[in-house]
Amino acid sequence: MSAPASLRKGWCPGALVPMSAGDGLLVRIRVSGGRLDLDSVATIADCAARFGNGIIEISSRANLQLRGISETGLSGLQRRLDELGLLDADAAAENVRNIVASPLADIDPSAVLDTAPIVAALEARLGDDPSLHRLPAKFGFLIDGGGVLPLGDIEADIRFEALRSKGGPYFAATLAGAGDVAALCAPREVPDVAAALALAFLRGAGAGEDAPRRMRGLVALRGAASIFRAADLGSSTPPASLRRGAERRDFLGVQTFGASYCVGAAPSFGRMTTGDLRLLAQEARRCAAADVRLTPWRAFIVAGLDRGGAESLGAALGRRGFILDPADPRLAVVACSGAPACANAARAVQAEALELARSVPAARGIALHVSGCEKGCAHSWPAPFTLVARKGGYDLVVNGKASDEPAHKALSVEQIASLLAHEHGGDVSW
Ligand code: SF4
Incomplete structure (x- = not known):
């Protein structure tokens, strides 16, 4: 039996519409604002073993993923998630509820404001407005409340950064690929501004086969100022404090x-x-x-x-x-699910990445990306070292992405470990 369209590879999964993977269904739980009570955490842990293979992942959008869910266990898992208030009303609403928010804005005294009410209002708007349900599956929003843990290093199609003024907090809205143009709005206006920009994206991108699927692509084609104009929003140069990342x-x-x-x-x-x-x-x-x-x-x-x-x-x-x-060196390494979780993977990259992490010097960012294939799901950007798994070893790309031309082919894990230990992030010279 062929997989239904909703289970095809490349689908952005949810809890209502999971994705078919090499180890069974992958269920992604979109957690509102990233906040979970302790009972829910314990229940999700139990669900992972009861309905799946017991593997749980935390995603780069602050969601939880349960792996290896069986076809027969899916409805039971969805019932438990519904009881926890973690299931959307329908798949269309779930698909667009992609919001990353500051994790501690309610307790960080240096945050500009608590983002939770704004996240809830934007989630309601996204769920209730069918015209927004046409947004591409990976299209995402970000609400940055500032403070000690700013979200400047996190990618989003439409982002709101909280700022202070004498008149109270306000937000600067910017678009992916254009941090130098912003629309300013009050906190209560965030859902309307987000919806206006998202609809401007849909109108501007169109429906052709080559239509941009993300805001960054439309910004590259049209420029940010024209998208703000299409959304009926004024725009200006944002304050210089934008785009700080957390340490x-x-x-x-x-x-x-x-x-x-x-x-x-x-x-x-x-x-x-x-x-x-x-x-x-x-x-x-x-x-x-x-x-x-x-x-x-x-x-x-x-x-x-x-x-x-x-x-x-x-x-x-x-x-x-x-x-x-x-300073743990494991933080300088990123790896995708690999085999057997992903059918595309040539090797069990997570286990080998863990072994290689011992040879990677501590780094502020990512020093090594270990990918199960050239798709490079775990890290779309260049890394100092990128390994692409092949049956007979790894291809090595230096200062590039998994899809780039490798500098060396078919290296063993031992060869790579020795290389990393000696190069410490410099040029590869052999
Ligand atoms: S990069 Fe990894 S997770 Fe993505 S398709 Fe390839 S093997 Fe699968």
Whole structure:
């Protein structure tokens, strides 16, 4: 039996419309604002084992993915998610509810404002307005509340950054590929401005086969100012403070935000087991945490702790293998699901990436991208070193993307480890 269109490869999956993968169905749970209570975290961990293969991923849009879900288990999983309030009314609404928001804007005293009410209003607008349901599946929005964890390094088609003025907080709306042009609006206007820009995108992109599928493509064709005009919005040069990114040291490990202690912890390559997530929920409860935040840096932040609880939780998560040290070399490596999870993958890249991480020097960003094929899903941008899996080893691309021409072919893991240990991010000269 052939897979229905909704299960075809390349579909942006959800909980109502999962994606068919090499290890079964992949269900992506879009968590509103990235905030989850502890009971929901524990239930999701149980669901991963009961209905799937027990593998859970945190995505770069701060969502949770459950892997290996069986066709027969899907309806049971959807019922449990519905009970937790994590299921959309229909697939069209789910498909467009792609919003990344500041994870700690409610407790970070330096944040401009709490983004949760704005996220809720934008989600309602996206769900209720059928004209927006034609947006491409990966089209996304971002609400940045500022503070210690700004979202400047996170990609989005339409982004809103909170700023302060004497008259109160306001937002600068910018488009992907054009950070130098912005429309300014009040917080309550964000859903209307987002909808106007999204509709301008749909009208401008058109429906042809070559139509841009993302805002960046339309900006390259038409320019940002013309898209703001088409949305009936004035635009100007934004304040210089836009586009700062968060630092790992600001969210990993034990952190304080005002009177509140938090613990930031990242699973290697964003992937964990049911046991890992269950332990996180159990330990968070033991330490009297308030809730868990998902971040687009593929890390959890457990919030609402006191100092003793935060230290105890940090120790427990570290013992379990979560990354709490911002200098951990695993953070400099990114890898896709690989085999057997993805049918396109030539090798089990996650296990080999973990082995190679020992040879990668700690880096501020990504030093090594290990990809199961030339599609490069885990990292669309150039990296100092990109490995593309082949049956007989890895092809190596230097300062490029997985689809670029390799400098070397069919290298073994041992050869690559030796290369990384000696080159430390410099030119590859052999
Ligand atoms: S890059 Fe990885 S996850 Fe993407 S299609 Fe290739 S093997 Fe699959």
